[in-house]
Amino acid sequence: MADLVSTVVAKYNYWIYITLMMIGLYAMIAKNNLVKKIVGMNIFQTAIILFYVSIGVKKGATIPILQYSHGHDAHLVVHAADYVNPLPHVLMLTAIVVGVATLGVALALAIRIYDRYNTLEEDEILAQIREEK
């Protein structure tokens, strides 16, 4: 029992990130409205970015901008354990900006669907498509 409690306390961050991802996944599958599906997609994306950035955290480290890099202290040796791991940050910068571009395309598609079918609910759109056949 103490083993389970210590496991929960050590890893609760990862479990909350997994909960966020599953909220986003459920919204993309089960919601009827198209805009809610798009919101779910964005929640999923940001939760994954949160998970990746949390991998790079180090205890007692500072932000990944080199200190004392100019002036008479410029020859100090840099220790890698003093700075947070910058590699996940670089990958996730790309991911965020590509996410907003995808959001723009998804909303443009939603506007076109609304122009054609005059509704954004998925079941009504499917019923209209079935009637037109």
Place this chain on the structure above:
Amino acid sequence: MIWQLDLAILTLVVMASVGALMVKDLLGAAILFGAYSFMMCLLWSIMGAVDVAFTEASVGAGVSTVFFVAAVFRTSRRTKD
């Protein structure tokens, strides 16, 4: 990394995401999504990812919310879901 602050902001993040998916007014969902993005930005600032937090603050809590509001304005605002 103060764990109390971390836990408090994580709770707010989960509540904002559940709220954005359950309101019946799409404009409210867009604004709650902006609040969710901003809470994420705070989390990343605490973890030391300042570049990522800067990008998420400008992109997620700024431009992304404006895109959502523009799209909701051009389609309908109520939803039954």
Place this chain on the structure above:
Amino acid sequence: MKIIGLVISVLTGAFLVYAAVDFPAWSDPASPASTYLSPHFIEKTMEETSVPNIVTAVLADYRGFDTMFETTVIFTAGLVCFFLLRTIRRKEPESRHYRHMLTGVTIQIKEGHKLPPSADFERMDSLWTPPDLIIKTACRLLIPFIQLFALYVIAHGHYSPGGGFQGGVILGASIILLAISHDLRTTIERMSEKLVAILCAVGVLIYAGAGALCLLLGLNFLDYSALAPLLHVDPISARSLGILIVEIGVGVAVMCTMIWIYNNLSSAGKYNQGL
């Protein structure tokens, strides 16, 4: 559908939780992600590129190929929005409304007739509402400072958090603020559609062109030390200047894509009134 969604989410969540038991402990300096390549980046950035911001150096120099294609993806997304919303055939509305700006009188011109062009009349829609004076004035005073801050963020990305993406998004947001507080037509008068589209492509061209220039000068693609004889500096400062050039390209491309997508979304392609 809701029950299927719930079952799938819960099963995937349980599987991920089971996998998370094996993860390294939170904030461990010896975790596998921080052991192989990132110590090299942290320790060698200053002596190889003389850029203190490690994230900018890795993004634009060590992983510059990824960033070039990311800029291309952003440009493609703007292009897709344009093709989805702007290029469909629409009928002209039967009557157009004009408003005399000094007195507020609105006139309606039916189809086929024309209004002689004059500076006192502005075009409007049937849903037109007057923009609020306080908001208009406050935004007009704020926008130059926002743009100045965005240029600072792009140029100072070597020494502080920032860089091309963040500065480009803030520049785009300043023009979107102009479009929200005034009219979409005001914004189109200042930055026309053609200018936005061409600038977006020019941004991608700056990035790829810098890489091709390095190739033409004899070294690898996107190896900025080849620019050293061109800029009359030593190879390490040439890398720092090369990072600045590509960040400017990225900033221009991102700014124009944000403006482009907003123009198309807020008017659903018709470019009339906007929000």
